[in-house]
Amino acid sequence: MIIDNDFSGDPDGLLQLAHHLLSPSVDIRAVIGSHLRPGDPFDASEVTADNAARAAQDVVALAGLNGRVPVLAGSNVGLADRATPIRSAATDAIIAEAMRDDTELPLYLACGAGLTEVASAWLLEPRIAERLTLVWIGGPEHKGIAVAPPGSTGPEYNLNIDLIAGQVVFGDSDIPIWQVPRDAYRQTLLSTAELITRVAPAGALGEHLERAITRVSVMAGAHGIFLGETYIAGDSPLVLLTALQSAFEPDPSSSEYVVRFTPGFNDAGEYVEVSDARHMRVYTRLDVRLMFDDLFAKLKLLAAA
Numbered sequence: 001m002i003i004d005n006d007f008s009g010d011p012d013g014l015l016q017l018a019h020h021l022l023s024p025s026v027d028i029r030a031v032i033g034s035h036l037r038p039g040d041p042f043d044a045s046e047v048t049a050d051n052a053a054r055a056a057q058d059v060v061a062l063a064g065l066n067g068r069v070p071v072l073a074g075s076n077v078g079l080a081d082r083a084t085p086i087r088s089a090a091t092d093a094i095i096a097e098a099m100r101d102d103t104e105l106p107l108y109l110a111c112g113a114g115l116t117e118v119a120s121a122w123l124l125e126p127r128i129a130e131r132l133t134l135v136w137i138g139g140p141e142h143k144g145i146a147v148a149p150p151g152s153t154g155p156e157y158n159l160n161i162d163l164i165a166g167q168v169v170f171g172d173s174d175i176p177i178w179q180v181p182r183d184a185y186r187q188t189l190l191s192t193a194e195l196i197t198r199v200a201p202a203g204a205l206g207e208h209l210e211r212a213i214t215r216v217s218v219m220a221g222a223h224g225i226f227l228g229e230t231y232i233a234g235d236s237p238l239v240l241l242t243a244l245q246s247a248f249e250p251d252p253s254s255s256e257y258v259v260r261f262t263p264g265f266n267d268a269g270e271y272v273e274v275s276d277a278r279h280m281r282v283y284t285r286l287d288v289r290l291m292f293d294d295l296f297a298k299l300k301l302l303a304a305a
Helices: 012-021 048-062 089-098 116-124 126-130 157-161 163-172 192-199 203-221 288-304
Strands: 002-005 030-033 071-073 108-111 133-137 177-180 189-191 230-232 256-261 279-285
Touching (some): 002 089, 012 048, 012 203, 030 048, 048 071, 048 203, 071 089, 089 116, 089 126, 108 116, 116 126, 116 163, 157 163, 189 192, 192 203, 203 288
Parallel strands (some): 002 030, 002 108, 030 071, 108 133, 133 177, 177 279
Antiparallel strands (some): 189 230
16 A cells, blocks of 8 residues: 655644554555645645655654655645646656556555645556555535534635645546545544553654644644644544455445545535546445554554564
């Protein structure tokens, strides 16, 4: 599998990366650090993809895998239009892995951020669509399934990182998609008490993750925002749906999804119908018990090793 996330942003991506790295059932071929929107409060620099790669490398090292998992930076900017890709080492890695002919293993592209690298890789080599499955955390609620959370405005966060790339991947490409939209990823509530008692004590990696998440509350508090006692580990379903599949007839069998025709996105980030659309999975309920208990156990095992 290939992991693609904005690791210099919300630290839920660091939690997901650590969990994936500690999961023996997946062969991680590359980790891609992708960009944030300009001016994002988590990282307002112009090199957010470069910073993401550095943050990912820190987690790789703390997991004891330094030099064994390639970490690459994607583009620091989003697409300018729906026809022009941005080539990088990250897009080349996606294409090279998808086009391998020496393995029968399925390839999952696990993305918890914007879709710049995915869209660019497909624009550069459309044949990758036949050879991978995109598991994406992002997109708004689907009509008839869920409603937007109170106070939400504008496009969903990950989609809004690169809306044009979302339009390419959903509306133009034929990439198979397993989507975890906002209503589903908001189910992944990690309590502060769990963070303190089950993550922080788990060695250097656990301490690193706890500090990264705690900094979010501190940052919000400095602006008069009280986040309460839960944290949305919204990128962790990437692990649940790939590494934690059933042993026989492999599939994420403990979570639930519906099958829908893949929509496109308009310029407001809303779903629109696409003619001759392919089917996609839209996850509606996630096995949060399995996801978090497995994370806590793997962190504890690493700390005890």
